[in-house]
Amino acid sequence: MNTLPADSAVQQRWPWWPLLPLYPYGRRRTLVRELIPDQIWSLEQLQGVFYVAVPIRMTVVRLRQGLLLYAPLPPTGEVRAALAELEARYGPVLTIVLPTSSGLEHKLPLPALARAFPTSQVWVTPRQWSFPLQLPLSWLGFPAQRTRVLFEQGLPHPDELHWIPLGPLDLGLGTFMEAACLHRASGSLLVTDALVAISEEPPALFAADPSPLLFHARERGDDPLLDTPERRRRGWQRLVLFASYLRPEPLQVPGWRELLSGLLAPGVRERRAYFGLYPFRWQHHWQAEFRRLVPGEGSALLVAPVLERLVFPRCQAALLSWIRALAAHPELRWLVPAHYDAPVPCSPERLIALADALEARPWAPDNGSWAYLAGIDRALLRLGLVPNQPMQPGAIEPNPMDSDPSDADEERLRA
């Protein structure tokens, strides 16, 4: 069994963590990068199930008096060391923000991170929820005495940051809500899950251990995990298809005979290769499918298909309105999502073009690689677990604390 470092706050909080098939099984490495000199930093870890792992990011923003942490990561030794270095140069961690009501991967690390910075103020989006029981925030480990709710109880550092809400949107079992944060001084727009940027090359985070990429680059279970730049790229692109569609159309699952034929073959008798177990067969057009998602060499800005089909299938209007609200800020220069690439060069014009393109194409389709996600959505509808009615504009709460852009601003940008 894998174990976490003895000082890990993660292990203290979740002793069962190593029992889950969550890659990288407790050996979390953290990549620290300065995204905007002296202003914005990224702390990234890999997170996923088995070898389908994508980067998850906590963003550090330098404020006049100290630091703000956006989208929590578990406070491993590496994370605490990196933050201590930044604190020594720029001041203490003042604020921790949980910018989503539904993203468990961001919500679970909050209690431990808040304990690591006991004087920080914690802000969370409205409509936090837990399943199967709706528990009070303090029961979820949030520090009740120093936790405030964004938009409902004010906004942190409004003189330096601008906050733009998406939602709340009714998911049936709970609500989706995300708070984007624009750091005016650097022009960096921090978002969580609703927008991502994906490129054809694997993120730097895989450089230390490319095993997940090399695993998915193979055609059969008895292929050894050979390391070449081309194989890393191929593995990354297949991994993106997995993470985007769960079961992309070009992927077939072989029968038991083929599945077991690679077991314990020479060259794969190691845990890293799952001892030859490889339950995938990629059809030749898999790369064309990746190109539909990421057409060019630069980062493609998109709504993750798994969110489009399972979270926003009946909420397109709310999402487009949010993207256009983000675009109404002329100081926008960079997009920093909590997954995949960052920072991504961005502008109001690029976001407006994205919204227009999303509006012009079929939304949340059922065919091709979308079919598996569509099947899940249909099953949830059939069971009555998600609402059938499209979102009504009135269901989105107004945000009196936020100065949304005027129609005139949007018209000016469009012109």
Ligand SMILES: [Fe+2]
């Ligand atoms: Fe997320």
